[in-house]
Amino acid sequence: MTEYLNETVFTWGATPLKFGAGAVDEIGWDLAKLGAQRVLIITDPGVAATGLPSRVADAAKAGGLTVDIFDRVHVEPTDDSIRDAIAYAGESTWDGFIGVGGGSAIDTAKAVNLYTTHPADLYDYVNKPIGEGLAPPAPLKPLVAVPTTAGTGSETTPVCVMDFLELQVKSGISHPYLRPDLAVIDPLLTLSMPPEVTAASGMDVLCHALESYTARPFHSFARHTPETRVAYNGSNPISDAWTEQALTLLARSFRKAVLNGGDLEARTDMMLAATFAGMGFGNAGVHIPHACAYPIAGRVREYRPGNYPQDVALVPHGESVSLTAPAAFRFTFPTDPGKHLHAADILDPRGADTTRDERERLPQVLTSLMRDIGIPNGLSGVGYTAHDVRPLVEGTMQQQRLLAVTPRTATEEDIEAVLTESLENW
Ligand SMILES: NC(=O)c1ccc[n+]([C@@H]2O[C@H](COP(=O)([O-])OP(=O)(O)OC[C@H]3O[C@@H](n4cnc5c(N)ncnc54)[C@H](O)[C@@H]3O)[C@@H](O)[C@H]2O)c1
Incomplete structure (x- = not known):
């Protein structure tokens, strides 16, 4: 066998998907094909109030399935809320699950599927260093993801994220078995999404696209064996193609979807952008903005964004990733100026946000968008x-799985500089 010092191979995986207005009405047929007869829908109270999970339940029942709804998902799931969902699901026997909602509901559904199929202590499957990082022993039951936000891409990723309340840190589980068996992506389900959620979840899409596009290239890593090759390969030609498409759709429709939630064309573009970006970052990986987002969300004190549940303080995931993005891309610019400038050109094709300093071009395009759609300063x-x-730096440095795909080494001092620059973006 030829000996290579550097990686020459990358992998690319994705969830089979059904996309389009009305796609969700066919879910009974899809579930029956996956062999599920008794299914549990997992959703959060806000999504439940829109009536969407009941509509999914009716469509599943029309296919002859028995369906129940669990609607206590915590927005930004916590270790406690995940345990609650697992306990509820464990009271009966299910042969399939449907996550209906944003990343919070879909991630909870992934965890419920994992822990009810292969029961274990919650920490057993959680990524190191927070958990034991154990691999699930065998594949899980069928899981169908029905996203109602255009955001996380959780419907296509092998990842589930939760907040460990006492540790004040977010972490997660990451294994190919967690990837849903089918994503049913119906833009009609996003029409009821409030502007604040549209803005935050859309920034998540944008950061997925930009971080995976600028991630450390797969061929710069040391050669893996098939057993040690990780899900996050680094940027590669296939993920680049998906992320460029996502950026084009975002440029066309992000502002429109926030300003006029009833614009179905813009909502469809945003759903496609989220899907494409998910196909990119789910294989290439994300870096500094996402690594910083974990402690930013985990250490929140008082902040309560409009149109999110008001019972606890929270920084929505999409806001927490975007707050450091301008500074992060200023830091990564020297690793590949061409890609940073190309991304800025796609996002701002008319060059409305122009600066003579090339390094500032992408940060400027981002801050201008963030101001327009109401992201905090x-x-x-x-x-x-x-x-x-300082505590935010410490929390970020724990996210080595993400920092590993940063295109240049990010020391504690570098992360401190990014976070300090991000105290105010404009
Ligand atoms: N698994 C992954 O790959 C992945 C990737 C990124 C983020 N995440 C996680 O996903 C979560 C964030 O998910 P999100 O941004 O999609 O939002 P979300 O699921 O947290 O939902 C945000 C709010 O919007 C409401 N909502 C959602 N859809 C709606 C609709 N159509 N109409 C009306 N209200 C609606 C919800 O009730 C909730 O109050 C975080 O916990 C984050 O860590 C996971």
Whole structure:
């Protein structure tokens, strides 16, 4: 066998999907094909209030299935809320699950599927260093993901994220078995999404696309064996193609979807963008903005964004990733100026946001968009001060799985500089 020092191979996986207006009405047929007869729908109270999960249940029942709905998912799931969902599901026997909602509901459905199929202590499958990082022993039951936000791409990823309340840190589980068996992506389900959720979840899509596009290239890693090759390969020609398409759709429709939620064409573009970006980052990986987002969300004190549940303080995932994005792309610019400038050109094709300093072009395009759609102004906008930077650095440095695909080594000092620059973005 030829000996290579550097990686020459990348992998690319995706969930089979059904896309389009009305796609969800066929879910009974799809579930029966997957061999599921008794299914549990997993959703959160806000999504339940829109009536969408009942509509999915009716469509599944029309296919002859027995269906129940669990609607207590916590928005931004916590270890406690995941345990609650697992306990509920464990009271009966299910042969399939449907996650209906944003990333919170779909991630909870992934965890419920994992822990009811292969029971274990919650920490057993959680990524190191928070958990034991054990691999599930065998594949799981059928899981269908029905996203109602255009955001996380959780419907196509092998990842589930949760907040460990006492540790004040977000972490997750990452294994190919977690990837849903089918994503039913119906843009009509996003028409009821409030502007704040549209803005935050759309920024998640944008950061997925930009981070995976600028990630460390797969061929710069040391050669893996088939057993050690990780899900996050680094940027590669296939993920680049998907992320460029996602950026084009975002340029056309992101502002429109926030300003006029009833614009079905814009909503369809956003759903496609989320799917394409998911296909990119789910294989290439994400880096600094996502690594910083975990402690930014985990250490929140008082911030309560409009149109999110008001019972607890939270920084929505999409906001937490976008707050450091301008500074992060300023930091990564020297690794591949061409890609950073190309991304800025796709997002701002008329060059409305022009600057003579090439390094500032992408940060400027981002801050202009964030201002227009109502994203808070940097870390200070969600209640952090300069005193918080040190603990945020420590939390970020724990996310080595993500930092590994940063295109240049990010030391503690570098992350401190990114977070300090991000206290105010404009
Ligand atoms: N698994 C992954 O690959 C992955 C990737 C990124 C983020 N995440 C996780 O996903 C979560 C965030 O998910 P999200 O941004 O999709 O939002 P979300 O699921 O947290 O939902 C946000 C809010 O929007 C409401 N909502 C959702 N869809 C709606 C609709 N159509 N109409 C009316 N209200 C609606 C919900 O009730 C909730 O109040 C975080 O926990 C994050 O860590 C997971």
